[in-house]
Amino acid sequence: MKKISLIAILFLGCMYNCVAQNDANAIDSKQVTGVDQFVGVQLNGLIRQVFNFNNSTASTIVSPYLLTYNINSKRTGWGLRLGVGYNYTSTASNDGITATTNRQNDLQLRVGIEKAFELGEKWSAGAGIDVVLNTNNDNTTTTVSTAGFGDTTTTANKAVGSSYGGGPMGWLRYAITPRVLIGTEASFYYTTGMQKSTIDITTDPNGNGAFSTTETTSSPKTSAGTFTLPVAFYLIVKF
Numbered sequence: 001m002k003k004i005s006l007i008a009i010l011f012l013g014c015m016y017n018c019v020a021q022n023d024a025n026a027i028d029s030k031q032v033t034g035v036d037q038f039v040g041v042q043l044n045g046l047i048r049q050v051f052n053f054n055n056s057t058a059s060t061i062v063s064p065y066l067l068t069y070n071i072n073s074k075r076t077g078w079g080l081r082l083g084v085g086y087n088y089t090s091t092a093s094n095d096g097i098t099a100t101t102n103r104q105n106d107l108q109l110r111v112g113i114e115k116a117f118e119l120g121e122k123w124s125a126g127a128g129i130d131v132v133l134n135t136n137n138d139n140t141t142t143t144v145s146t147a148g149f150g151d152t153t154t155t156a157n158k159a160v161g162s163s164y165g166g167g168p169m170g171w172l173r174y175a176i177t178p179r180v181l182i183g184t185e186a187s188f189y190y191t192t193g194m195q196k197s198t199i200d201i202t203t204d205p206n207g208n209g210a211f212s213t214t215e216t217t218s219s220p221k222t223s224a225g226t227f228t229l230p231v232a233f234y235l236i237v238k239f
Contacts, residue, residue, distance in 0.1 A: 032075040040068040040183065040234035047233065063185070063232035064108040064134075070116075072126075077116040081128060084109055098144050105137040112169065122175045131166040132189050156200040163193025163222060172230070179238050184230040192223040 042063065065083030072079030085108035092101045114128025136159065143154045169187035176182060197220075202213045 034074050035079070036072050036074055037239040038068075038070040038072075038181070038236050039239070040070075040236040042066050043182075043233045043235050044231075063228060065110060065232075068234060068236075070114070070126075072114070072116045077118075077126075079114055079116060081112045081114050081130070082110070083130075098142060100140070100142045102140045103138070107133075107135045109133045112166075114169075114171075124173045124175070124181075125171065126173075127168070127170045129166065129168050130187065130189070131164075132191060133162070133164045134191065134193070135162045136160070152204045154200075154202040156198075156202075158198045158200075159195060161193060161195035161222075163191040163224075165189055165191030173236065181236040181238060183234045183236050184232060185234075186228060186230045188225065188227045190223070190225045192221070194219055194221050 042065070063083075064085040066085045067083070069082040070079055085106075087104060087106045089102070089104045093099070110130045110132040112128050112130030114126045116124060116126040118124050138157075138159045140157045141154065143152060145152050167187060167189040169185060171183055171185035173181045173183035197218050199216045200213055201215075202211055204211050
């Protein structure tokens with residue numbers, strides 16, 4: 001009987017200790033407040049410059065989002081994410097016969113929600129869903145002059161379009177320090193939109209100002225499902 005009583009007392013003591021620990025953990029979990037903020041910049045351009053052993057200029061497919069921002073709850077891991085990519089280029093050339101100007105103005109934007117998970121002391125991961133928007137406004141003008149005849153032909157190409165959609169995504173990060181991380185991500189986005197293309201060909205056969213213009217337009221609808229592999233790397237700072 002004494003043995004049974006002793007065992008019962010020990011069992012109740014262990015149960016009380018476990019319950020107390022669980023209550024303490026629950027209280028600690030509820031006491032965790034605030035958010036973590038992350039700002040990332042894509043590293044692929046720098047990596048190609050540093051490790052370009054074969055001097056190849058071939059382009060590498062990477063994520064179009066140069067800058068990223070995430071804000072997550074410290075207690076639940078839920079948060080918001082933002083990605084922005086912008087490209088503007090303007091070039092001009094003239095060899096005395098052919099004059100060419102080219103302007104590109106492209107924007108990529110994504111907004112989404114995500115859930116972050118701690119995988120260990122150094123590793124973390126996340127998954128979520130994004131809404132994406134892409135726009136472009138590209139113009140190329142080429143003027144060809146025939147020496148000695150005064151003939152000129154100008155071809156103007158204009159492409160304006162937009163697409164929107166979304167899909168799931170996931171990311172993986174490694175903490176170099178508590179504030180500096182390296183990360184990569186993968187996603188599958190389905191987008192649909194329209195691309196309007198206009199080609200104007202203007203000729204001045206004799207160089208006397210008697211211009212003649214022919215215009216061709218097309219507005220095809222586009223749709224695509226794109227799976228982006230985790231080949232884009234980000235340097236991320238945690239605040």
